[in-house]
Amino acid sequence: MINVAETCVGTRALGPGLRSVVWVQGCPFRCRGCIAPDWIPFREARAVAPDELAGELLADPDVTGLTLSGGEPMAQASGLAAMVRAARAGRELSVICFTGFRREELAGRPDAQALLAEVDVLIDGRYVRSRNDDRGLRGSGNQRVHHLTGRLATAAGELADGPRRAEVRVRGGEALLVGVPPRALAEAFTTSDEEPR
Template identity: 60%
Template sequence: MGALNVAASWVGTTALGPGRRSVVWVQGCPFHCAGCMSPDWIPDVPARSVKPAALAAELLADPGVEGLTFSGGEPMRQAAGLAELIRAARRIRDTTLVCFSGYTLRHLRTRPPTPGVPDLLDEVDVLIDGLYVAALDDGRGLRGSGNQRVHHLSGRLADCGYDFAGRDRSAEIAVDGREALLIGVPPPALLTVFDAAVDHVRQSSIGGRA
């Protein structure tokens, strides 16, 4: 199996699905939604290259992690590698899977954009599908805008008490060296504050080196 092209990953968060989870954001997305919160991860350029089995071990190094979340970028463009990743994780221990996609489930089933899509869909417990539409961002739930749908493909997380569509939003800011990562689907105002803070730090850093 080939390597995944990963924009970022994080071990142990409660901001992207039920329980404690690890997250993979893949690099590259064919869509250009206005207001996308991760525009740096849209270009299809090389980022971190990592084998699925190695990444699975890394993501489950925290024994409290009970699930993975795939986001991006567009996970379905790397579906075969992500299917291998979740299978490798499940060989380590039982792990739930939440996956985001800009494609609708109907599109994925009728015209899969890559050959690995059916394999990945077979592994997904919850798919949150559809493009982000800023005008329909109601500030609720794990989906970014009201047009996006929550599909309980396996039913495994349907009764876990986690309201994917209507819950109050939460987000975490993780700092790793000089990089800051906003984890979660934030209330719109938080994203604005985060972007301004990152710009401020970058400007200060440029000024400091000049």
């Protein structure tokens, strides 16, 4: 089962084309200025089976990509890898994954490697608020955009340096911020004030 904090079906704010997003619950890092502090604690949120989550994310037939975020996707790598495989059984999809780990830190972890085998673009590294340069899909300049396949090669410029987009979706009186927001908006949403580890 995957411990899901939130999902969003059909957004243009987190990568090329129309994408669906899953944010998982729980992250071992506490980056100062994290945009999603509610999703840092390792607590039970919504437990969803991989194939069920795949179906949920593909509810819109026009979705052509998945974005995995959190929380920390590598903390639930096996479940997410199974989810992506299930989703791709029925549709050609590109996959973008955020992680607070640097790619080198994932060496020797079979679960992480299984997920990386399904990922086209990996955006890695902790978020460093002082290095938020308002560019691209990475949150701060120290984070790197790795093209693990050629599937999103034509979007390399957009991913690394393009303008940021953010959507605010209101659900049941709560606001969900979708996207890597411009710095000023990120500061407005931020409540985590811990130093990075």
